[in-house]
Amino acid sequence: MSSTTSDESNENEKSEKLPAVLIIGEVGVGKSTVANMIAGKYRGGGPFTNSYEIKPFPVTINGIRYILIDTPGLVLSDEDQSNIDIISQIDELLIQNLDKYLEIVSILLVLESKRMSKTQKQNFRQIVTAYTDKIIIVFTKGTDDQTTSRQYMETTFNTELRDTVGEHGKIPGLSGRWVIIPNPNRFPITDSGKENEHILENLSLLNKLIISLTPPKYQFNTVEPEIIGINKFDLERGYICGMHKRSFTELIIGFFLFLTASTLGLAYILYNDVINISPYRWVFGGFGIASTVLFFIFILWVYCVRINQDYGI
Structure with a gap:
């Protein structure tokens, strides 16, 4: 009885907005590669390319319709840029401009699997603190060992990563909220005619993390992704x-x-x-x-x- 009531309540709360997944990171870290893999374009030819434009694309994850948004590169390593400037970059990109039609339910912060500079660490900490309830860390360009073993990958984490998304992280709810996308140059897209198991495994985990951050009301959403179009920071509804x-x-x-x-x-x-x-x-x-x-x-x-x-x- 209570389950039925809960379902009816969620259905009544269904939103006229669409849930959106925002992909951010510095130039060249592999944001477009991550976006194309989420969009199901494992073999290349996907809708996302290295660009200075905001690029939206409708995707379906576990039956829920999302707008996946690739963004121009942030500047996380500029020593002359304050932490406030970094948050302003993100807000200016999309979060404050899409409230009318989209709700950002998760933010994928794409990082290379290598040592961070002091400035990058400071900016990372600032972003995670500002968007704790939405952030998912996505690593790229990892070694074979980092890609195939989460346990080994965590041994390579610096203090900032261990304290946030590490197994024993200090921020409630954020522990384990990370994935690593296999480097296409090191892991072939196909193996004996099948999709690479490491790609599928990590994408499956990423999808689960995105769904876990998505409010239940979007399970009943009736708004079609195809009716959302983006021109710079302006959204229009309808075709x-x-x-x-x-x-x-x-x-x-x-x-x-x-x-x-x-x-x-x-x-x-x-x-x-x-x-x-x-x-x-x-x-x-x-x-x-x-x-x-x-x-x-x-x-x-x-x-x-x-x-x-x-x-x-």
């Missing part, structure tokens, strides 16, 4: 004819502008043909008509090429 609302609106406005130009051009040709003046009537009138034709070609290019590439359609 029209397979295109984002704003893009569609821009195309419609452009269409009427060029249709007007085409109509005026045609009228200019016919009018001057009647009164037999202006030898350049075909030049000016033809320009309006040609503009409309080129605009239609542009629409097809945007819809069939750019949108398909940018949103993985």
Whole structure:
């Protein structure tokens, strides 16, 4: 009885937002590799590339729909940059800008499996303290021993890592909240035609950690990931004819502008043909008509090429 009541309560609390997973880290640590693996693109050709743009992508983990967001690289090793600046970077990236449509349920902090500088340690501590309830540490570029043995990996942790995500960490709830993504250069993507066991094992653990941080209300969420689009820090909801609302609106406005130009051009040709003046009537009138034709070609290019590439359609 109580279970049914709990389920009904959760269903009533279902959100019109989507849960989002934010991936952060310095440039070159492997954020895009991590994102592509979560998106199921083990063999390359995934939607995420090294970029200075925010890149969203819909994924489903254990039946729950998420928006996975790869972000430009943070600067964690600049000695002249204060800890406050680091938190401001993260807030400016997304957390404060997506509240209307998304809820950041977990933050994947991607780190290389190597020694940290003093500044990196300070910034790491600041990030973990600020986002304790959301943070998951994802290590990349580890050695074979680090990748295949969690016990060995923890022996290589520095004090900051041991005190936070280590087995005997000092922060409640954070102990063990880490994974290591196998280095594709050291662990082949496939082994005898099967997905590498270490990739699958660590991705499975990462998925479980993400789900553990996801509020129950999202299990009943009915919002489709495909209706969320991101342009820089601006979110738009809804598609029209397979295109984002704003893009569609821009195309419609452009269409009427060029249709007007085409109509005026045609009228200019016919009018001057009647009164037999202006030898350049075909030049000016033809320009309006040609503009409309080129605009239609542009629409097809945007819809069939750019949108398909940018949103993985």
